[in-house]
Amino acid sequence: MIHIQNTLPKKPELLAPGGDIEKLKTAVEYGADAVYVGGEGFNLRMGAPDITLEEINEATTWIHNRGKKIYITLNIFARNYHIRSIRPYLEKLAEIPVDAVIISDPGIFFMVREIAPHIPIHLSTQANTTNGKSVEFWYQQGIQRIILARELTLGEIQEITENSRAETEVFIHGAMCMSYSGRCLLSSFMTNRHANLGDCSHACRWQYTLKEEKRPNETYPIVEDESGTFILSSRDLCMIQHIPELVRAGITAWKIEGRMKSQYYAAVVTRIYREALDRYFADPDNYIYDERWLSELEKVSHREYGTGFFFGNQGYNSQTTHPGNSYIKEYDYLGTVHNVLSEDTAEVLVKNRISGNTSVEIMGKRLNEDFSQVLMDIRNEQNEPIETANAGQKVLVKVSRPVRKYFMLRKYG
Known part of the structure; x- marks a missing residue:
């Protein structure tokens, strides 16, 4: 009798946020296989300390000497003035052997192909890729990796991954957005800070009350609680308890959110997922979840943890924080x-x-x-x-x- 052995998917790349040079180095020291950092003025984290081209050059050498990779985020939804100013930036970036750029805008995609055709391109989650046909479309345009929409379930991700020629990447830890994969206008309307240009004010996380037109001086909590409500505020994503399920989905890269978070955050979160991932692949049949892992992830500033949409839309209580609960920082x-x-x-x-x-x-x-x-x-x-x-x-x-x-x-x- 022939015994057919189920093959284990390839070990996924663990991708951590870079931010500045020290945070980038910290992420690698604590176990990241790759880091992603913001290109000056062209990424969706305007509040994060952008890394200059000179620093990217220095960081790329440092990272490659350790056998790791560096990706540059250029994932804004560009206006005409961005298109005009990004050309000289790309011309200089083309001289640095970075491992990929992350884009969401087709205009920037065309410019990367024109100016730096040798640099691999990854498609940002901002592009809202939710099905296999879209993945195939982008792959045929020359996109190497698709960062899938955060709204997909593990089952959908696995189906896409098994039938895709492109690499796939998903977020497995960090802040979530109440809008569709981050495409939000609330910040623009309320504060004139544009989320899709990297300057989100996180207006969804403010406390809100209800006013009735004829009683302008009276306010009512949307949820009956003395602390108000966070009706628009999402929980942070945490998949540390579901390593086997993530592995079985066959995803190419697991991504940790947090370019605006601290060096300490990058260290704590990266080392825990590194340990869990290594333990699983060392002996999948006897893998045991370690309760200390979640305890450690509780030691960074975070909102209530949840599993996002990986197991389907489980309703309001599974996606949003409870009234009065803000960041947990012990x-x-x-x-x-x-x-x-x-x-x-x-x-x-x-x-x-x-x-x-x-x-x-x-x-x-x-x-x-x-x-x-x-x-x-x-x-x-x-x-x-x-x-x-x-x-x-x-x-x-x-x-x-x-x-x-x-x-x-x-x-x-």
């Missing part, structure tokens, strides 16, 4: 190990105020490297004892166990 990010001076001394770049005699957690690049201790001795760069250190300072601290560069310090509350 841990403070204190700093990053900038240099290791000896087995028991580290130089730390301070991100938030650090005081002596404080209980802290020191977070490694893997869960088994974490440990807790009290910071008994803090010294400035001149090796003089100090009681507190503020953001931007470099300080020397004694550590109870060996640490490595990019390890992080945090504390509860």
Whole structure:
């Protein structure tokens, strides 16, 4: 009798947000296979620190030396003035060996093909690709990878992936948008900040009340709660408890949202999905979910977690935050190990105020490297004892166990 073995899909690429140079390096140090960063003025995160062409060149060399990849986001819905200004940018970008650009606008797509035909192109989730025929259309135009719409179920994603010649990518963690794959006009109407040009004010996450025309001085909560309502505010996506289902869908790349989030966020989220992914592929038949993974993801600033549309539209309560619930932030990010001076001394770049005699957690690049201790001795760069250190300072601290560069310090509350 011939035994037919079910083949395991190829291990997906873990793609993390870059933001600036340090965040980009942090994501790679904590396990990302690739990073995505914003092209100056042409991406959908105007509030994020864009990375210059010189920095992209530097980062590309650094990343390629480590066998990783870098993608540049150029995914605004362009106006005429963008089209005029993007040409010189693309001409310079074409000289840098980046691994792909991410676009959503057909006009920018044509310009990339004209000016930098050697650069692979990925189609942004903003293009709202929801079916296999659309995937095939874009593939025939020369698009290598499709970042699928966030509204698809796992079943739909698997069907598309199994029948597609293009690579596929999906978001598996991070902020969600109440509008269709992010194509929102609410911010433009209310604040003149255009979400589709990268300047969203997140008006959907404000608290709203109801006014009746003849009672202009009276307001009524849309949901009867003293804290108002977040009727338009979506939960954050978190798929850490569903690694096997994601693997079986055959997706090429798993994407973590968060170019406007902190270096600490990139580290925590990337290392947890890295560990879960590696554990699954090491022994799929005996894979066991680790409850510590979700606990760790709770230690970054986030909204209530949910699974988005992966398991279908499960209704209002599964997609929106409850009234009164805003961002959950129980841990403070204190700093990053900038240099290791000896087995028991580290130089730390301070991100938030650090005081002596404080209980802290020191977070490694893997869960088994974490440990807790009290910071008994803090010294400035001149090796003089100090009681507190503020953001931007470099300080020397004694550590109870060996640490490595990019390890992080945090504390509860």
